[in-house]
Amino acid sequence: MLDDFMMRATLAGIGVAFAAAPLGCFVVWRRMAYFGDATAHAAILGIALSLALSISVFAGALVIALVMALTVNLLTGRGYAMDTLLGVLAHSALAFGLVAVSFLSGIRIDLMAYLFGDILAVSRSDLVVIWGGAALVVALIGWRWSDLLTATLNEDLAYASGIDPKREQLVLTLALAITVAVAIKVVGVLLIAAMLIIPAAAARPLSRTPEGMAVVAAGIGSISALVGLRAAYVFDTPAGPSIVCVAALIFAALSIVGSLRTST
Amino acid sequence: MSLVDVENLSIRYGANTVLSNVSLSIDAGEIVTIVGPNGSGKTSLLRAIIGAVKPSKGRVTLGRDVRLGYVPQKLHIDPTLPMSVARFLALPHGVAPAQIEAALKQAGVPELAMAQMSRLSGGQFQRVLLARALTGDPQLLILDEATQGLDQPGSAAFYQQIEKVRRDTGCAVLMISHELHVVMSASDRVVCLNGHVCCEGTPEVVASAPEYRALFGSGTMGALALYRHDHDHAHDASNHTKKKAAE
Numbered sequence: 240m241l242d243d244f245m246m247r248a249t250l251a252g253i254g255v256a257f258a259a260a261p262l263g264c265f266v267v268w269r270r271m272a273y274f275g276d277a278t279a280h281a282a283i284l285g286i287a288l289s290l291a292l293s294i295s296v297f298a299g300a301l302v303i304a305l306v307m308a309l310t311v312n313l314l315t316g317r318g319y320a321m322d323t324l325l326g327v328l329a330h331s332a333l334a335f336g337l338v339a340v341s342f343l344s345g346i347r348i349d350l351m352a353y354l355f356g357d358i359l360a361v362s363r364s365d366l367v368v369i370w371g372g373a374a375l376v377v378a379l380i381g382w383r384w385s386d387l388l389t390a391t392l393n394e395d396l397a398y399a400s401g402i403d404p405k406r407e408q409l410v411l412t413l414a415l416a417i418t419v420a421v422a423i424k425v426v427g428v429l430l431i432a433a434m435l436i437i438p439a440a441a442a443r444p445l446s447r448t449p450e451g452m453a454v455v456a457a458g459i460g461s462i463s464a465l466v467g468l469r470a471a472y473v474f475d476t477p478a479g480p481s482i483v484c485v486a487a488l489i490f491a492a493l494s495i496v497g498s499l500r501t502s503t
Numbered sequence: 504m505s506l507v508d509v510e511n512l513s514i515r516y517g518a519n520t521v522l523s524n525v526s527l528s529i530d531a532g533e534i535v536t537i538v539g540p541n542g543s544g545k546t547s548l549l550r551a552i553i554g555a556v557k558p559s560k561g562r563v564t565l566g567r568d569v570r571l572g573y574v575p576q577k578l579h580i581d582p583t584l585p586m587s588v589a590r591f592l593a594l595p596h597g598v599a600p601a602q603i604e605a606a607l608k609q610a611g612v613p614e615l616a617m618a619q620m621s622r623l624s625g626g627q628f629q630r631v632l633l634a635r636a637l638t639g640d641p642q643l644l645i646l647d648e649a650t651q652g653l654d655q656p657g658s659a660a661f662y663q664q665i666e667k668v669r670r671d672t673g674c675a676v677l678m679i680s681h682e683l684h685v686v687m688s689a690s691d692r693v694v695c696l697n698g699h700v701c702c703e704g705t706p707e708v709v710a711s712a713p714e715y716r717a718l719f720g721s722g723t724m725g726a727l728a729l730y731r732h733d734h735d736h737a738h739d740a741s742n743h744t745k746k747k748a749a750e
Contacts, residue, residue, distance in 0.1 A: 268584040389595040392580060396635075398555035399573035400595050439583075446585045447619065 244359055245468065251361040251369050252464025252482060255425045255434060258373035258418045260457035261380045263439035264449065265411055268391050272436050273322055274311060277329035279419045279431035281307030283336030286353050286423070290343055297368050301420035307332060308412040333428075356427035356479030358468070365424055372421035376414045383410050388449055426479040433483045434460065441490035444497025459489055505530050506569050506643045506675055507552055511561035514547050521547045523699050524561070529643060534669060534676040536686045538709075539696035540718060545679045546576060548696065549647050552677070572641030572674070574632045574649045582621045588631050589616045598638045609671065610634035611664050626657045630664070637668065644668070646678040658682060662689060683719065 266275050282300040289299025307328065314324055340350060352360070361369070380387065390397040390404035397404045422431045438460040439452065446452035467482030474481075505528040514522040522544040529535055537545050550556045551563050553573050565571070580586070592603045607613050610633040615623070623631060629649055636644055646665070650658035662685050669676055680686045686693060686706070693709040695701040701714035709715050 268581050270581065385595040385597075391584070392591070392594070393575055393578045395550060395553065395555050395575045396573065396578070397595075398550075399553040399571060401554075402595060443583050443585065447587065448585055448590065452585055 244361075245472065247361045247363070247366055248358045248468055248478065249465060250366055251358055251425050252468060253461045254366070254369040254373040255418075255422045256438065256460025256464055257457050258376040258414075258421060259434045260438060260442075260460055261453040262376060262411070262414050262418055263435035263456055263460075264442075264453045265380070265387060265391060266415075266435050267439045267443075268449075269411075271411075272432060273325045273329070274308070275415060275419075275435050276432040277311060277325045277332065278304045278308045278415050279422075279428045280329045281332035281336070282419050282423060282428045282431075283353060284332055284339055285336075286428075287336050287339035287343065290340075296423070297372075297420050300423055301416055304419040305413065305416040308416055312408060312412060352427070353423060354427045354429050355477060356423065356425050356430065358425045358478045358482075361424055369421045369424070372417050376417050379410060379414050379417075383407060384450075387411065426482060430479055430483050433486065437483065437486040437490050438463065441486065441493050444493050444500070459486065463489060506566050507677075508564040508566075509548070509552065509561070510564070512548070512551060512558050512563060513560035514544065514551060514556060515559040520559075521698065522551075522696075525696070525700055526561075527694060527700070527703075529675050529677055531642065532669070532673050532675050533691040534666075534678070534689060535692045535694060536690040537677070537679045537694045537696055538681075538683065538686060538715075538719070539701075543697045545696055546647055549573075549645055549677070549679065552645065569643060570639050570641045572636030572639055572644045574629075574636045574644070574646040576647040576649075576679075577651060578628075578632065580620050584621070586620045587616070588618050588620060588623075588634075591620055591631065592635050592638050602638055603634075606634040606637040607631075609637050609668055611660075625652050626661070629653060629661060633661075633664065633668075637672075640672070641674050643675045643677060646676065648679050648681060650680070650682065659685070665689075 266272060282304045285300040285303030286296055288303065289296050292299070311325065311328060315321055319327075337350075349357070386397070386402045387407050387410065389400055389402055390407040394404040397407070418435070419428075419431055422434060426434055438456040441459050442452045442455035445455050463482050463486035467485040468478055470476065470485065471478040471481040507527075507529045509525060509527040512522060512525045513520065521542075525544075525548060527548075537548065539545050547556060551558055553571060554563075588607070589600070589603050592598060592606060603616065604613065607616055610630045612627060612630045612634065615627060615631060618627075620628075620631070633646075633649070644665075650661050653661060665676060665678075666689060668674065687710060688706075690706055692704065693706050694703045695709055695712070695715045695718065697718060701718065702709055702712040704712075
C-alpha cells in the first residue's frame with residue numbers, strides 16, 4: 240500500500256492536518272498567526288544549516304524553529320510591538336536562510352521543494368517522522384489542554400488557579416517547532432502557517448466547544464489534503480499550494496454559510 | 504489568624520517602583536476596599552496576592568488552605584474561541600454541574616449556563632466572572648475594578664450582589680474601586696494607596712484624613728471627587744525623591 244506515492248502523500252498530508260488542528264486553534268485564539276509564520280520562516284535557515292552539516296533536515300529545522308520561537312518569547316514586551324518584532328525576525332530569518340542556502344556550492348538543492356513542499360516525494364521514513372511528530376504534538380497539547388485553555392482566557396485567572404501561563408506558552412512554542420519541522424516536506428515553510436490557521440478558522444462557525452473546534456479543524460485539514468492532492472493530480476498543479484487552496488475555499492464557503500445563519 | 508498577610512511588600516518593574524513597603528492583612532468576613540489614583544499600584548497589589556507578580560521585597564502569606572476567588576479587571580475572550588458559560592466556570596480542573604448552577608445563581612445569572620461567552624453583554628460578563636470566582640467556595644473574594652464598563656445602575660446592582668454574596672457565604676472581600684460613594688457605604692475598611700499606604704481605616708476615618716483629601720478632594724464623602732494629583736503633597740514629594748534615589 241505504501242509503495243504508492245499518492246498514498247504516502249495522502250497519509251503525510253493527513254498527519255500534518257492532525258498536528259496542525261489543535262495547535263492552529265490556539266494560534267487563532269491567542270492571535271499568534273504571525274508568530275507561526277516567523278517560526279516557519281526560520282526553518283529555512285535550519286534547512287540550510289542541516290544541508291551544510293549533512294544532518295537530518297527535520298532535526299535542523301526543528302532546532303532553528305525552536306530557537307526562533309524562544310527568541311520571540313524572550314524579546315516580547317521589551318520595547319517593540321509584537322508585530323514589529325515578528326516582522327523583523329520572520330523576514331530576516333527567511334532572508335538569512337535563503338542567503339545561507341546560496342553558499343552551499345557543490346550541492347544542488349531544489350529550493351522550491353523547501354519553500355512550497357514536496358509532498359509527492361515523501362518516503363516511508365518521512366512518514367514515520369511526520370506521524371511521530373504529529374502524535375507528539377497532539378499528545379502534548381492534549382495533556383496540557385485545560386491549563387492551556389485557562390492561560391489563553393486570561394493570564395491572571397491562570398495564576399489564580401495555580402497555573403503558570405509562561406510554562407503553557409512554552410508548551411505551545413515547542414509544539415509549534417515540531418509542527419513546522421514535520422510540515423516542511425508537505426507544504427513547505429511559506430505555507431505552514433496556512434495549514435495552522437485556515438482549517439481552525441474554517442471550523443469556528445461549526446463549533447460550540449473548544450474541543451469540537453479542534454476536531455472539526457482536523458477534519459477540514461484532512462479533507463483539504465485529500466481533495467488538494469487529487470486536484471493536483473488531475474490539473475497538474477503544485478501539490479502543497481493546491482492543498483492550501485482547497486482549505487481556503489472551504490473557509491470561504493463555511494464563513495458565508497455561517498454569516499447567513501447568524502443574520503437570519 | 505488572617506486570611507492574607509502582606510508584609511512590607513515592594514514591587515518593582517525594571518527601574519520603576521510601583522509599590523513600596525505596603526503592609527496589609529485581611530480578616531475573615533470583612534470588606535476591604537483599595538482606593539487610589541491611576542498608577543498607584545492597586546492592581547499590582549492584588550496580582551501579588553494571587554501570585555501573578557513576585558515581590559521585589561517583603562512577602563505575601565496566605566493562611567493555611569485559604570481559598571481565593573479572583574475577578575480580574577478586564578478580560579477579553581477572542582470571539583474565535585467557542586465556549587459556553589458552564590465550561591468557562593469549570594476550567595481548569597473541573598467543577599460539578601450542581602456547583603456551577605449554584606455559583607451562577609449566587610451571581611444572579613442562573614439562566615446563562617448554556618450561553619456562549621462571546622454573546623454575553625458587559626453586565627452579564629461581569630456576573631459570569633463573579634460566578635467563576637464563587638465556584639471554588641472562596642473565603643476571600645478579590646475583585647479588581649469589577650464594574651469597569653458598566654453603567655451606573657449596572658454597577659450599583661453588581662455591588663449589591665457582592666454584598667449579598669458576603670451575607671450568604673460569609674466570605675471576606677478585597678476590592679479595588681473607583682466609585683468612592685459605593686466604597687464609602689459598603690466597606691468595613693478602606694485603604695488609600697499611592698505607591699505606599701497613604702492612610703487606612705474605617706470609611707469615616709479615611710474620608711477625613713488629609714492624605715485622602717489631598718488625593719481625592721474634600722467633596723461630599725468623596726462622591727464628587729476628581730482624581731487630582733497634588734505634587735506639593737508631602738507623601739508625593741517623598742515618593743518622588745525615593746524614585747530618584749532608586750534610579
